[in-house]
Amino acid sequence: MWRGLLELTWLEIKIFLREPLGALGTVVIPVVIFVGLGRLAGGSRMRAPSLADSGLLRVDLPVFASVLIGISAVLSLVTIISIYREGGILKRLRATPLRPQTILSAHVLVKLLLTAVTLMLMMLAGKRYYPVDVAAPMFSFALALLISTGSILSIGFVIASIVPTARFAQPVGAIILYPMVGLSGLFVPVSALPPALQALARVLPMTYAVSLLQGIWKGEAWSAHLTDIAALALVCVVGIALSAKLFRWE
Amino acid sequence: MRKTYGSTVAVDEVSFDVHDGEIFGLIGPNGAGKTTTMECVEGLRKPDRGTISVLGLDPVGDVYQLQERIGVQLQQAQLQKRIKVWEAVYLWASLYRKKPADGDRLLEQLGLTEKRDAWFMTLSGGQKQRLFIALALINDPDVVFLDELTTGLDPQSRRAIWDLVRGIRARGKTVFLTTHLMEEAERLCDRVAIIDHGRIVDIDTPVRLVARHCPERTIEMATDHPNAEDCFRRIPGVDAVDRSDVLRLTVRGRGEDLVTDVIQCLSENRIRVTDFRTVLPTLEDVFLTVTGHSIRD
Numbered sequence: 001m002w003r004g005l006l007e008l009t010w011l012e013i014k015i016f017l018r019e020p021l022g023a024l025g026t027v028v029i030p031v032v033i034f035v036g037l038g039r040l041a042g043g044s045r046m047r048a049p050s051l052a053d054s055g056l057l058r059v060d061l062p063v064f065a066s067v068l069i070g071i072s073a074v075l076s077l078v079t080i081i082s083i084y085r086e087g088g089i090l091k092r093l094r095a096t097p098l099r100p101q102t103i104l105s106a107h108v109l110v111k112l113l114l115t116a117v118t119l120m121l122m123m124l125a126g127k128r129y130y131p132v133d134v135a136a137p138m139f140s141f142a143l144a145l146l147i148s149t150g151s152i153l154s155i156g157f158v159i160a161s162i163v164p165t166a167r168f169a170q171p172v173g174a175i176i177l178y179p180m181v182g183l184s185g186l187f188v189p190v191s192a193l194p195p196a197l198q199a200l201a202r203v204l205p206m207t208y209a210v211s212l213l214q215g216i217w218k219g220e221a222w223s224a225h226l227t228d229i230a231a232l233a234l235v236c237v238v239g240i241a242l243s244a245k246l247f248r249w250e
Numbered sequence: 251m252r253k254t255y256g257s258t259v260a261v262d263e264v265s266f267d268v269h270d271g272e273i274f275g276l277i278g279p280n281g282a283g284k285t286t287t288m289e290c291v292e293g294l295r296k297p298d299r300g301t302i303s304v305l306g307l308d309p310v311g312d313v314y315q316l317q318e319r320i321g322v323q324l325q326q327a328q329l330q331k332r333i334k335v336w337e338a339v340y341l342w343a344s345l346y347r348k349k350p351a352d353g354d355r356l357l358e359q360l361g362l363t364e365k366r367d368a369w370f371m372t373l374s375g376g377q378k379q380r381l382f383i384a385l386a387l388i389n390d391p392d393v394v395f396l397d398e399l400t401t402g403l404d405p406q407s408r409r410a411i412w413d414l415v416r417g418i419r420a421r422g423k424t425v426f427l428t429t430h431l432m433e434e435a436e437r438l439c440d441r442v443a444i445i446d447h448g449r450i451v452d453i454d455t456p457v458r459l460v461a462r463h464c465p466e467r468t469i470e471m472a473t474d475h476p477n478a479e480d481c482f483r484r485i486p487g488v489d490a491v492d493r494s495d496v497l498r499l500t501v502r503g504r505g506e507d508l509v510t511d512v513i514q515c516l517s518e519n520r521i522r523v524t525d526f527r528t529v530l531p532t533l534e535d536v537f538l539t540v541t542g543h544s545i546r547d
Contacts, residue, residue, distance in 0.1 A: 003345060
């Protein structure tokens with residue numbers, strides 16, 4: 001059933017690392033942005049201690065960077081799937097005993113692994129350059145980020161199923177995903193939004209992802225975020241079901 | 251079987267058998283329904299109507315069992331740009347339940363050993379096709395499907411690939427291929443099915459198809475003998491004798507004995523010829539006769 005999953009996953013990791021901009025764009029840039037923003041905020045700490053004490057440095061920035069990591073993983077998945085479809089690679093793989101779910105799972109695994117590696121690098125870099133709150137439960141947070149990314153990846157599958165060509169994949173994905181971040185409560189608390197946008201925010205999965213990530217980062221218990229996890233799981237199931245219906249191999 | 255896309259009927263009432271151990275060719279112009287037919291047989295598409303049996307298996311219901319036993323080369327397929335040749339071969343080898351063929355030996359047989367570490371994107375068209383043949387053979391399949399194998403290749407690569415396909419048959423495999431190149435079908439296939447506008451027009455060996463649909467023979471010769479034309483006109487089966495210039499004569503006719511009779515006539519009348527050749531109709535002529543249009547149209 002899952003024959004070839006590990007071989008294909010390992011191969012896709014190697015191929016990804018051979019892309020000249022692939023590793024740089026998805027791993028290095030988020031880390032650099034994180035460190036840069038952190039130093040900027042940290043540098044002003046002397047004059048305005050309140051800034052550091054506000055949630056920005058301790059919670060919002062790490063969560064924001066993590067969400068960016070997740071989104072870049074999803075966009076990268078959407079692009080790869082559409083390039084593979086356009087080039088007939090998906091079709092060629094499908095004409096082997098590889099099951100469709102194996103092919104897609106391999107890509108999800110690569111993206112999740114990439115997310116975890118980027119997060120780790122970010123945290124290491126952060127610790128080195130300015131005092132990230134060391135009390136953050138890193139293992140739980142990594143798990144929360146993987147759950148969130150996994151759930152948003154299922155939206156990625158739906159996008160990958162409907163974009164006509166690889167050229168559209170990245171922009172269409174960005175147009176769908178970035179506004180979700182804007183409404184997610186990361187910048188403005190959801191309760192401070194106008195009622196219409198609040199209602200919209202509550203049906204967008206990113207809101208639950210951000211709530212989960214912020215909570216876990218602050219050290220809250222998993223049991224306080226069952227709603228978030230349930231919402232993300234629901235999105236995942238719906239996304240997979242939808243893309244199973246809509247997905248085109250060629 | 252029948253297969254439609256929306257309101258377009260791609261293939262209709264297509265029916266044929268492929269025999270064990272032969273090279274069977276589906277020939278016709280682009281858009282005739284060759285690839286659709288082949289992909290239904292491979293289990294990549296589901297026909298709207300009809301039944302298909304490959305090695306006793308149903309390509310729709312038993313697709314995973316079938317894929318273990320067939321090898322497939324798809325038209326216009328690509329691999330990951332930066333996958334290395336050996337990585338593709340080893341990945342493919344890991345996908346099958348049964349013991350795969352020796353990947354490195356396959357690469358050697360296909361002349362790809364020195365490209366072993368090259369990225370897919372750096373291969374030439376002929377090298378890509380040879381890699382796809384290697385992938386189609388990696389599971390030591392009973393039936394190999396080759397869709398427009400040599401399209402876009404130069405004549406030299408084309409000939410090399412024909413030899414490879416004959417090698418597959420020599421190992422006891424069955425080959426099912428499509429082509430729009432009549433020369434390819436004529437040189438390679440044991441039997442061919444002519445398909446046009448989604449329907450099979452006729453199926454047989456190339457030689458019998460030619461004999462059935464284009465029985466006329468043409469003999470061209472060079473002679474300055476004054477009575478040659480009259481001699482040839484008296485031979486039974488000769489339809490026309492034309493002299494295109496002072497030297498060149500063309501004899502058209504039909505029947506198994508035509509060439510023998512003409513040679514005998516030359517000898518009896520002591521007609522001296524400086525050139526003599528018979529022009530046999532080809533599958534291209536057969537195609538024109540049975541469909542009413544050229545395969546290139």
